[in-house]
Amino acid sequence: MSVVKITLPDGSVREHPVGVKGIEIAQSISEGLARNSLAIEVNGEIWDLSRPILQDASIKIFTWNDKGGKYAFWHSSAHLFAEALEALYPGVKFGIGPPIENGFYYDVDLGDVPFGDEELLAVEKKMVELAKTNSQFVRSEVSKKDAVEYFTQKNDPYKLELIEGLEDGSITFYQQGNFVDLCRGPHIPSTGPIKAIKLLNVAGAYWRGNEKNKMLKRIYGITFPKQKELEEYLFMLEEAKKRDHRKLGKELELFAFSEKVGMGLPLWLPKGTILRERLEQFMRRAQIRAGYDPVVTPHIGSKQLYVTSGHYEKYGKDSFQPIHTPDESEEFLLKPMNCPHHCEIYKVKPRSYKDLPIRLAEFGTVYRYEQSGELHGLTRVRGFTQDDAHIFCRPDQVKEEFIKVIDLVLFVFKSLGFENYTAQVSLRDPENKAKYIGEDALWERAEREIQEAADERGLKTVAVKGEAAFYGPKLDFMVKDALGRSWQLGTIQVDYQLPQRFELEYIGSDNQKHRPVMIHRAPFGSLERFVAVLIEHCAGNFPLWLAPDQIAVLPISERFNDYAQKVIDLLRERDIRGFLDDRNEKIGRKIRDAEVKKVPFMLLVGEKEVSDNKVSVRKHGEGDKGAMDLNEFVNSFAKDFALPD
RNA sequence: GCUGUUGUAGCUCAGGGGUAGAGCACUUCCUUGGUAAGGAAGAGGUCGAGAGUUCAAUUCUCUUCAACAGCUCCA
Structure with a gap:
């Protein structure tokens, strides 16, 4: 009988017969592990425990304590939810139902059937009932033809659309009880371990994330192997809500909103203003030490300024509309960013290569007409102040300057005790280059420089495609709020476009004109968002130097x-x-x-x-x-x- | 912007077709105290806004504004 070599995480190698299943490997290690195992990682892919392993492999067995175990558990819970929903609402159409960081969701089309808290409870009850039957999750490989036939018969257009995008031979179904779903897997062996179930809320979500598509109902839920864990999770959620900056901002009298002033336009109360000004003082000092020159620019700029920068073409329609004057030919825009003004400061006189880098810093208040549904406390507002600066430098200085900015951002985070941030390299979406301006070569160069600078500082980065600004890639520092929502704080951006558009120049050592490179950067991002995240981070217990009342x-x-x-x-x-x-x-x-x-x-x-x-x-x-x-x-x-x- | 939920006193919330209630905060008085809530009295609201149904609307219906959750967006 032939064997496969199975390498365990500790490096030890065991031999098992070809076709050995994950669950059997777990059993060979210990009964306890077998009892608690939920899924198995095989050569980096997460598999079902029941899937035969045909070749030598490195494996890791996942239990509830592993991210991969939770992933499979919640993925299976989503299927259980779908089974329960279908049992109660025959004919319901399903979109996608993935596991998420905390739990799972399923997008469903219930037609016009109302679905609220009572209905959630009913489905929850049904899920508990079905889980108890402990039905197995059975994986089967199906041909594209059979898959299409199944969902045509079931009349589920969403699944059919998904199948269309899949390659024949790579399609798998999973079945538990009477419910069959198109699914790549993996799943836990059976529904039994899903003991504690809570459906959290219902929200709208566009099919495939496209606002032109139909809006489905997205139902969020979470499950646990033990009731006690569910209770702890729900308690933690309640605790997290207590540190919500909108609640604490009101209680501690930091900021307020007024319908009369307008949505998304925060009013800073005396105590909040002290906090904010302390942060400004802190940043001002750090920037002076890092060689920045403070500048001040007006809150409006003529339309032509933004036509030149390209922002008018990109955002003109979705911005606050132009301000008119008695002179009919004149139009001004409320400034949505500070860079064009700073470019004009650069241009006030000829610059020599010896002058560079020039670092212009401003706490610039800007106004952006954010979609109404996007406004959120202080984290997303329509009027906010960036701790903005623009560094104009020679191409050979880009990396060094970029690294200095990274150091500044890290200094800020360290000073305030932010440890759980993610450094995200925000790249262009290669599928949709029309969204961006500028030549490919410059983009590639900028993207490379950002990655190199981040690597040089030992930052662990995550590259995300499609998150770049329209004029260039970014290094974004993401921090989570009390409820686990991710927000961008610090940002550093390399820009080859604006210097071109504004025809910025410097005289090189060769006495020829050259084009400088621009780095946009804001370590806080905006004072509003930074304060919001800070409030939630310290639950309103500010460090002594920041506390409004010490x-x-x-x-x-x-x-x-x-x-x-x-x-x-x-x-x-x-x-x-x-x-x-x-x-x-x-x-x-x-x-x-x-x-x-x-x-x-x-x-x-x-x-x-x-x-x-x-x-x-x-x-x-x-x-x-x-x-x-x-x-x-x-x-x-x-x-x-x-x-x- | 889209889907859904919510909107009652400064705050947190109860109520409900017959023109409103609690706790906290606030004001006054009593009390002058030693490390997380002393006592009493008083004052506070066009029930988000507009329209409709009704003898009568804060309550029902519609519209609108705002907040919340999620989606989409984010220079």
Whole structure:
């Protein structure tokens, strides 16, 4: 009998008969593993445990603790959902139903049948019932002809469309119970392990992501092997909602919106403004140190400016419309980005190669008419301030400058404790080059330079096609919000197009005219989005240097209000921000209120403190730190009060 | 922009065809207290906006605006 060599993750090699199944390998290792195994990775592909292995292979067995195990589990759950839905709604048409980071969804066409919370519960119940039958997921290879025939008979146009795009010989079906689905797999062995099920919500989604197509219902759900894990997950979701920046922004009085001012136009309240200005100070200092020159440009620019830049052609129709003046031939646009203005600053005088790089920085407020459905707290707004800068440099300086910007972004992230970011190289969509301007050669060069710079700094990058700006590729730093939604913060972009369009030049050492390269960069991205993500990242417990109120002075009774006022005054002289709680309330109450407001330090003053000329320090979330002299307090936390270095 | 859900006091929410309620916050008074909510009284709302049905609409219907979830988009 012939054998296959199976290499385990630890490097050990075992021999099994040809056609051995994953589950059998698991059993040969241990009964426990076999019981918990959900899928198997074979030479990098994830397979069913029941699929025979015919050749030598490196394998890894997945359990619930592996991403691949969860993937198969949730993928199978999507099938279970579909089975339940079909049982309750015969004739329902199915789109796609993949596993996602947390759970799965299935796009379905229910026609005009209403589908809400009650219906979700009913399907959920049916799923539990079907899971208990522990029916096996059976894989079968089918010919394209048979596949088409099956779904034609079932009258499911979406699946037929999917099959059309598949190659004959590569089509597989999976069946569990009475439900058959077109599916590449893999799946867990049977429905039994799916014990805890929650259908989360229903939303609309265009078929194949194209807004010209029909909108299907997308039903999200999540499942777990144990009820307790589901409960923990739902609890975690609730906890995450508590740190939503929209909720905390309101509670901590950081920002607000007004219907009268207009949607997507944030109003920064006094406390939010302090936070924002501290971030600006931090960035200003870092940029001065990195050789940037601050500039200021107007909030509007003539239409011609954006015709030159190409932005008018690309976004003119979807922007705030031009501002008119008494002169009918005149049109101005609210500036949607700062680069054209900065190009004009570059052009105020002839530049020598010795002048480069020139780094122009501006906290530039821009206005973009984002689709109404896109607006989201502070993360997606119609008026926002970029910590923008444009670096004009010689072609031979691009990589070095790019690396310096990466260092700046990493410095910002480190200073604020952002550790879980993704560096994304955003490339052009090679299938749809019409979306972009500029020659192929320049694109390829820019894409290469970005990747090289990122590699040189040891960044782990993910390349994503189709995410580039229309004028060039980007290196984007993505960070997740409290609910796991990904947002782009820092961005660095190499641009060969704008210098051409604006005919930017410098005189080289050869006394000839040359074209500079432009690097767009914004380490925060925008102050709005950065603050939003920061709020969620620290759950409103800002580092001391950023906290709008750093201290609260709490007199034990009204008799000590005068002393407390003196404490506040002395602290203000040392640039420490805070407030005096002189309300006619008990100390317990004042402490509670200051804790709820997440004020980093509470300074209690009463009989003892007045006579010793001290303050009793209480730290937010930690409690009593004992009495100390005011100078001693300020000095011992001086480093935390200051901008980070 | 699309699909769906929601809109009642500053905030969180209950109610429901016969012109509104709670808790917190707010104001005043009592209380002057030692590390997470002292007590009492009071003030607050064209029930998102517009139209329709009705003797009567905050409640039902339509339109509109906004928020939320997802999709699409994101210079």
